Amino acid sequence: MTIDEIPKVELHCHLDGIPDPEMVRDIRADDSAFPIRPEDFDGLYPVADFDGFIGWWRVVESVVGKLEHFHAVLAHYINRLKQDRVVYAEVMISGSEIPVDLVEAVEQVGVFRAAAQQQAGGDLQIEFLAAFGRGKSPEQVEGVAERIFALYEAGLVVGVALAGVEPGNPVRPYQKTFERFHEAGLGIEIHAGEWCGPESGWDALEHGFPDRIGHGVRLFQDEKLIETIAERGIHIEMCPTSNLKTGSIERIEDHPIRLARDMGLSFSINTDDPGPFECSMGSECRLLSEMFGFVEADFRTIYAHSLAARFQKVLTIEDA
């Protein structure tokens, strides 16, 4: 079986990290009013470091906060996922794309989810997480949580993700809110160890009740922490190309994904922001095959671990 044919699961992809020039060109062919033009990205590719990522972000910012513009983005992404034989995906909708009014939030995300499900058809199951950034006050996070609970109770999202600026913004002040997420049964994902060391991983474990850790690259500096993550059955969402492009790691050879495989940890392969990072589920798998010698048996194990770590327990696709 070739890499393209192996079934895949993506658990870590930001909706507002998807657009790229080719996709925008295709979207505008159908809808000339789409606010981003392919030439807006001129000079920004390849995104080579964190500053480059911020430059890319300034372009995409023109659609941020307007969920209606992401219908076409997601439709194109769903087609790409199918081409890469992704059978299950969870996509993060950022808090800025979720209306503040609870009724409006449920209505808009409901329409969005229904359109995505229809587009996905029977080959791919697509689910959503509500994401928000670190650095907010605990009161602001409580406000965001009300919208997330409303979406969860309406069956529109299966979990919550904490992203944003990691240095100087621990999870601890949000412990009460995360306790509520946990008690209500939402899946909890926390980005940690992308920019900070093990102390950020311990902070997430102690105060955020995570089922999954996003990135986690720098957590491997602490053996005890990795042991604890394994003991608690916490899954790590690995995003190799993203880590290289943003400078979270210096060289792809330094990525701990091979170590994670050798230790038998539960981890997935993900694109994070496929738009700026010019990656896909297929290209990430090829990279791991070329750089680290991953073989079909490894991808099969990763598939099984990723599917087991999903937040939607009801499967509508056949487990490949």
Ligand SMILES: [Zn+2]
């Ligand atoms: Zn992310």
